[in-house]
Amino acid sequence: MNVQLEDCHSKRRAILNSTLTLIKDYGFHGTPMSQIAKHAHVAAGTIYHYFDSKETLIVELYVETKEKLAEAILMNYDETKTYKERFFQFMINQYNFYINNPSALVFLEQYLNSPFAKNYPEKDSPLFLEKVIPFFVFGIENGVFKNIDSRLLGPTIKGTLVAAANFRLAEQMIYSEEDIIEVVQIIWDGIKKQ
Amino acid sequence: MNVQLEDCHSKRRAILNSTLTLIKDYGFHGTPMSQIAKHAHVAAGTIYHYFDSKETLIVELYVETKEKLAEAILMNYDETKTYKERFFQFMINQYNFYINNPSALVFLEQYLNSPFAKNYPEKDSPLFLEKVIPFFVFGIENGVFKNIDSRLLGPTIKGTLVAAANFRLAEQMIYSEEDIIEVVQIIWDGIKKQ
Amino acid sequence: MNVQLEDCHSKRRAILNSTLTLIKDYGFHGTPMSQIAKHAHVAAGTIYHYFDSKETLIVELYVETKEKLAEAILMNYDETKTYKERFFQFMINQYNFYINNPSALVFLEQYLNSPFAKNYPEKDSPLFLEKVIPFFVFGIENGVFKNIDSRLLGPTIKGTLVAAANFRLAEQMIYSEEDIIEVVQIIWDGIKKQ
Amino acid sequence: MNVQLEDCHSKRRAILNSTLTLIKDYGFHGTPMSQIAKHAHVAAGTIYHYFDSKETLIVELYVETKEKLAEAILMNYDETKTYKERFFQFMINQYNFYINNPSALVFLEQYLNSPFAKNYPEKDSPLFLEKVIPFFVFGIENGVFKNIDSRLLGPTIKGTLVAAANFRLAEQMIYSEEDIIEVVQIIWDGIKKQ
DNA sequence: AATGAATGAGTCTTCATTCAT
DNA sequence: GATGAATGAAGACTCATTCAT
Numbered sequence: 001m002n003v004q005l006e007d008c009h010s011k012r013r014a015i016l017n018s019t020l021t022l023i024k025d026y027g028f029h030g031t032p033m034s035q036i037a038k039h040a041h042v043a044a045g046t047i048y049h050y051f052d053s054k055e056t057l058i059v060e061l062y063v064e065t066k067e068k069l070a071e072a073i074l075m076n077y078d079e080t081k082t083y084k085e086r087f088f089q090f091m092i093n094q095y096n097f098y099i100n101n102p103s104a105l106v107f108l109e110q111y112l113n114s115p116f117a118k119n120y121p122e123k124d125s126p127l128f129l130e131k132v133i134p135f136f137v138f139g140i141e142n143g144v145f146k147n148i149d150s151r152l153l154g155p156t157i158k159g160t161l162v163a164a165a166n167f168r169l170a171e172q173m174i175y176s177e178e179d180i181i182e183v184v185q186i187i188w189d190g191i192k193k194q
Numbered sequence: 195m196n197v198q199l200e201d202c203h204s205k206r207r208a209i210l211n212s213t214l215t216l217i218k219d220y221g222f223h224g225t226p227m228s229q230i231a232k233h234a235h236v237a238a239g240t241i242y243h244y245f246d247s248k249e250t251l252i253v254e255l256y257v258e259t260k261e262k263l264a265e266a267i268l269m270n271y272d273e274t275k276t277y278k279e280r281f282f283q284f285m286i287n288q289y290n291f292y293i294n295n296p297s298a299l300v301f302l303e304q305y306l307n308s309p310f311a312k313n314y315p316e317k318d319s320p321l322f323l324e325k326v327i328p329f330f331v332f333g334i335e336n337g338v339f340k341n342i343d344s345r346l347l348g349p350t351i352k353g354t355l356v357a358a359a360n361f362r363l364a365e366q367m368i369y370s371e372e373d374i375i376e377v378v379q380i381i382w383d384g385i386k387k388q
Numbered sequence: 389m390n391v392q393l394e395d396c397h398s399k400r401r402a403i404l405n406s407t408l409t410l411i412k413d414y415g416f417h418g419t420p421m422s423q424i425a426k427h428a429h430v431a432a433g434t435i436y437h438y439f440d441s442k443e444t445l446i447v448e449l450y451v452e453t454k455e456k457l458a459e460a461i462l463m464n465y466d467e468t469k470t471y472k473e474r475f476f477q478f479m480i481n482q483y484n485f486y487i488n489n490p491s492a493l494v495f496l497e498q499y500l501n502s503p504f505a506k507n508y509p510e511k512d513s514p515l516f517l518e519k520v521i522p523f524f525v526f527g528i529e530n531g532v533f534k535n536i537d538s539r540l541l542g543p544t545i546k547g548t549l550v551a552a553a554n555f556r557l558a559e560q561m562i563y564s565e566e567d568i569i570e571v572v573q574i575i576w577d578g579i580k581k582q
Numbered sequence: 583m584n585v586q587l588e589d590c591h592s593k594r595r596a597i598l599n600s601t602l603t604l605i606k607d608y609g610f611h612g613t614p615m616s617q618i619a620k621h622a623h624v625a626a627g628t629i630y631h632y633f634d635s636k637e638t639l640i641v642e643l644y645v646e647t648k649e650k651l652a653e654a655i656l657m658n659y660d661e662t663k664t665y666k667e668r669f670f671q672f673m674i675n676q677y678n679f680y681i682n683n684p685s686a687l688v689f690l691e692q693y694l695n696s697p698f699a700k701n702y703p704e705k706d707s708p709l710f711l712e713k714v715i716p717f718f719v720f721g722i723e724n725g726v727f728k729n730i731d732s733r734l735l736g737p738t739i740k741g742t743l744v745a746a747a748n749f750r751l752a753e754q755m756i757y758s759e760e761d762i763i764e765v766v767q768i769i770w771d772g773i774k775k776q
Numbered sequence: 777a778a779t780g781a782a783t784g785a786g787t788c789t790t791c792a793t794t795c796a797t
Numbered sequence: 798g799a800t801g802a803a804t805g806a807a808g809a810c811t812c813a814t815t816c817a818t
């Protein structure tokens with residue numbers, strides 16, 4: 001059954017969720033395993049049934065969170081739309097994901113700026129690598145964007161979106177769809193050819 | 195004597211420099227005080243003559259590093275130049291600072307994405323707050339930029355520059371002045387009015 | 389099983405006993421947690437499962453030791469005896485407790501003359517406060533003793549008994565029941581009415 | 583000159599006074615040398631011109647404080663008075679010393695119940711050993727007191743007086759001469775022959 | 777004599793991890 | 798699978814003491 005399937009690793013999920021929540025507020029090293037256990041309502045030892053170590057837990061949390069981000073970005077993907085339209089859809093989806101998952105936003109940023117990212121460069125979301133990145137590479141290779149390296153393009157785009165999401169979250173206000181579009185327009189104006 | 199003056203807090207400086215260097219590679223909690231002491235060639239206890247705690251050390255390191263960034267950004271400031279020219283100068287200076295101080299770049303990003311930044315929001319570089327931020331605010335208020343909130347503009351600009359600097363550093367190549375200008379152009383195109 | 393029950397917190401007891409023994413010889417700050425752990429045959433970290441801190445450990449040790457003193461004092465309590473007879477019983481019991489638990493004697497005195505006693509005035513043995521103190525208060529209020537404040541009476545009585553116990557322990561001799569009674573007689577003669 | 587003489591070791595006195603004051607509030611191990619230095623307005627290193635170590639400082643402070651106690655006890659000594667009268671004078675003097683020097687009272691009690699007293703049993707006030715103790719020994723040997731060991735008599739007397747002094751200090755009230763005499767009467771009644 | 781920066785051994789405490797139940 | 802008591806290595810920090818000035 002589906003329920004069965006979802007439930008069969010419910011403790012694993014609880015652990016991951018608790019880790020995400022706690023790291024948002026206290027950071028990696030401010031979040032001891034004992035606290036994760038308590039927050040997830042499991043015994044400390046139980047965490048080690050699902051994860052080899054705290055390091056593993058965090059890296060796996062990163063991969064899964066990034067995967068969810070990729071899924072969100074790819075929502076309502078419509079090949080029939082123009083590249084620009086699909087670009088805007090990607091951006092809006094990403095923005096909305098951050099707004100709806102602030103813990104994920106904080107965690108992802110923290111992770112990417114920590115030694116973890118350098119120590120496990122190969123650990124990343126398959127969906128992101130296989131679907132999201134290539135979309136932008138396509139844009140560059142086909143002359144949609146200025147002729148800049150794709151590895152530069154990505155952070156540029158992300159930097160602005162993340163900044164916007166953080167800002168909106170800090171203000172604790174709900175913004176309209178147009179606000180989001182305005183931000184994406186800034187990005188688009190910066191990178192589009194000509 | 196000049197030497198005397200420079201030396202007068204040489205241990206404090208050595209501690210700050212060692213902290214910056216080690217945090218770049220190992221992160222906040224991967225850098226024990228004992229290691230900082232060893233790297234700075236001082237006794238562990240000596241650190242506590244200059245800083246109340248590890249937390250204080252890191253926060254003060256942030257403020258001083260940011261201050262240096264502000265100084266670098268403001269270099270060769272020329273009121274007679276156009277706003278756009280000064281904007282480009284700011285950007286190029288900031289970019290060069292990152293390229294010449296990769297540890298600072300990594301540290302600043304790590305700090306801003308850590309719980310520290312949230313716990314000590316008032317701890318920041320006076321020079322940055324009084325000179326750099328107002329320059330951009332001026333641009334917004336005088337219709338140079340799109341009408342976006344200054345707190346959104348800053349991260350947008352920084353995000354792209356940081357991404358570019360990180361990318362160039364990772365490649366371990368030396369780029370020409372034109373490469374830098376190209377990046378700044380992307381930013382400018384995105385945020386300028388019209 | 390009884391053994392099971394006694395064992396159920398055997399480590400906690402071992403820690404308390406070791407603390408008492410070591411403090412007797414080396415004082416509070418001459419007794420590091422590591423030494424307590426070693427003496428109790430537990431890991432250093434284990435102490436922190438049972439006590440929040442060294443301070444807590446010492447305060448709880450005080451309360452429990454005082455409780456045992458109170459239990460000892462109240463042994464063979466017989467309401468049908470005269471007040472004077474019960475007073476002598478109390479005194480003899482207390483004296484014997486000190487003789488049989490020299491560590492407790494030294495520890496209690498050290499504690500009461502340390503900043504601990506001032507910092508945690510509310511931490512004390514319930515049994516002592518509810519049964520022992522009221523017995524002496526009764527004596528005062530019913531004209532058995534001179535009309536002195538009960539808070540003055542207690543220390544007076546205790547001072548003499550403690551001095552006697554310390555003296556006997558230092559001599560390392562075994563004294564007869566009459567010796568004890570002689571000391572109690574001194575106290576009684578001093579405080580009884582008339 | 584006298585002033586010269588008093589002044590010539592003014593720093594030594596300042597250190598001793600500061601130590602006494604701080605230990606009263608924070609205990610031996612709650613009083614670091616650095617704090618003593620600060621309170622005495624001297625450099626940390628200066629303490630080591632006058633005392634070999636912290637341990638030495640405390641032991642010397644004990645001897646000097648006890649010496650002052652002995653001087654106070656012996657004030658207005660009048661050989662022509664009866665033994666009982668001189669006994670009462672001794673007691674009242676001691677009591678007054680405690681009331682006027684609460685720091686000394688706390689310090690002396692703390693010291694005597696610490697490992698110091700056991701580690702340096704030979705370190706004590708000469709005046710106390712040569713004048714005060716013999717006075718009480720005389721009383722025992724000449725049948726004034728009950729036939730108890732002098733080493734038991736001393737603590738008995740002291741215990742009551744100290745308790746009374748502590749009690750009065752805690753109440754922060756000023757008591758009349760008669761109150762003091764009442765306490766001494768309790769002691770006297772307890773130990774006098776018959 | 778006096779200073780106070782510097783030292784580093786030693787302390788309390790935390791926390792990732794293990795393992796018997 | 799699940800538990801949580803127990804572990805002990807490692808960390809932040811303190812503080813008595815020294816010594817160049």
